[in-house]
Amino acid sequence: MRNLKRRDKLYIQAYREIRGYIINNGLKAGDLLPTEQSLCQTLGVSRNVLREAIKSMELMGMVQACPGRGTVVKEFNLDFIFQNVLFFAIGEKEDVTIHEMFGIRKMLELAYMSQAFQALSMEDIQIMRECANTIRAKWQRKEFFYEDDRAFHLALFRPLNNGVLLSLLEAIWAVDDGFQLEQKQPHLDNTIAKHEAIVDALEKHDFPAFARAMDAHFSSGKYLSSGSYEEY
């Protein structure tokens, strides 16, 4: 019986090798990759194949190639998601995708909220309070506050020191963000009240209230549950 899974195309293998090289050697932003010639020899592929791999990485923002200088590793950020991939998500099916991603974010935040509650320090809570204040201020000036909303949630989970969780939440946020910018934001006032309810509960160190506020935050404004947080 022969091998079922044909080997991947060379440029994909090269891509994985280079990605692995960056990770295994702990290359950071600004560090130089070996030259194309050197990588060709090391990996045993032609310069074309190698470039197909590297150009893919460059397009995604992982590295940047400069003639005469070399190829430097860039800070990995998720911009490429909406710049290079997200636009692909047009059509009706992608509404479903966004909805699913939002659902996963909800599940993750609810699953980790008790850990977060324990890990949060006074400083973290203060940061969240400032975010909430900024959000309210921007809302009154009719400005967008996605960045502050994002900062609010990231501050909530940063103390967990869980890099994977943060990466995931950021990735989902980036996608949500890119889409919500286009469509009108519903129930803005509710969103603001919910954020403040969360901080209030944290400042009082009241876990049940915190859990209720988190739960409410993820339920649509239209289905506003019985007003346990209306007083805020």
Add this chain to the structure above:
Amino acid sequence: MRNLKRRDKLYIQAYREIRGYIINNGLKAGDLLPTEQSLCQTLGVSRNVLREAIKSMELMGMVQACPGRGTVVKEFNLDFIFQNVLFFAIGEKEDVTIHEMFGIRKMLELAYMSQAFQALSMEDIQIMRECANTIRAKWQRKEFFYEDDRAFHLALFRPLNNGVLLSLLEAIWAVDDGFQLEQKQPHLDNTIAKHEAIVDALEKHDFPAFARAMDAHFSSGKYLSSGSYEEY
């Protein structure tokens, strides 16, 4: 004052052109792109440059190139994004990251298990039973059964029809897989019993037992909780 932003590299221009072609012409999954030769002429670039653009798209899962056939547009999915997000999240602290990813998988599976329980059909449960049988058989022959383990869990959540969740679970599985293959698998026998406990509960349509089995599945063998599932 001269132009601040030098013109982009050709492969990036080509990438944008092709992306625009797909969108403007409303190409859907399965549709063919023009041939490389044709695109080279249309865009006025060399085949190298064109391929750097197309291979980037292929790596991100937007299209798939087949020799003798052409390059077809693919269904949009997030597999690539998640895999890279997670892979880059690994960084230097492998052990911690793997542990975090396993934790996220646990949280997600537990969060969605009740939905899964309701969505599962008899056929799905039968597939899981077969996976469990295969796992036991391979275990007795001292073979690896990661693929079957993966199939087991994916079968559990496929009926949810949640593409994002599946992508995410698969991505985590892929990373776990790559790392766990090297290290020895602990508590194998427990793993097998736990899988079978899950299927048993599903076949009896007993949600409490199912939830208990799922919970047990994610607790390490060393911390085996009081034997509610020892009888299996």
Add this chain to the structure above:
DNA sequence: AATAATCATTTGTCCTACAAAGAATGTTTT
């Protein structure tokens, strides 16, 4: 008519060559 062989098309891989941009070095000028 079914099967096998052939051919045409398309992508996969490698190669060479030169252009362009940046860095390092050496030279000239002040």
Add this chain to the structure above:
DNA sequence: AAAACATTCTTTGTAGGACAAATGATTATT
């Protein structure tokens, strides 16, 4: 000696040609 300029070297950018491999269509064979 220091600064400005010119040269050279290294590295990536772009182009084109050549052939292999895979697929699909066509033709020949049984």
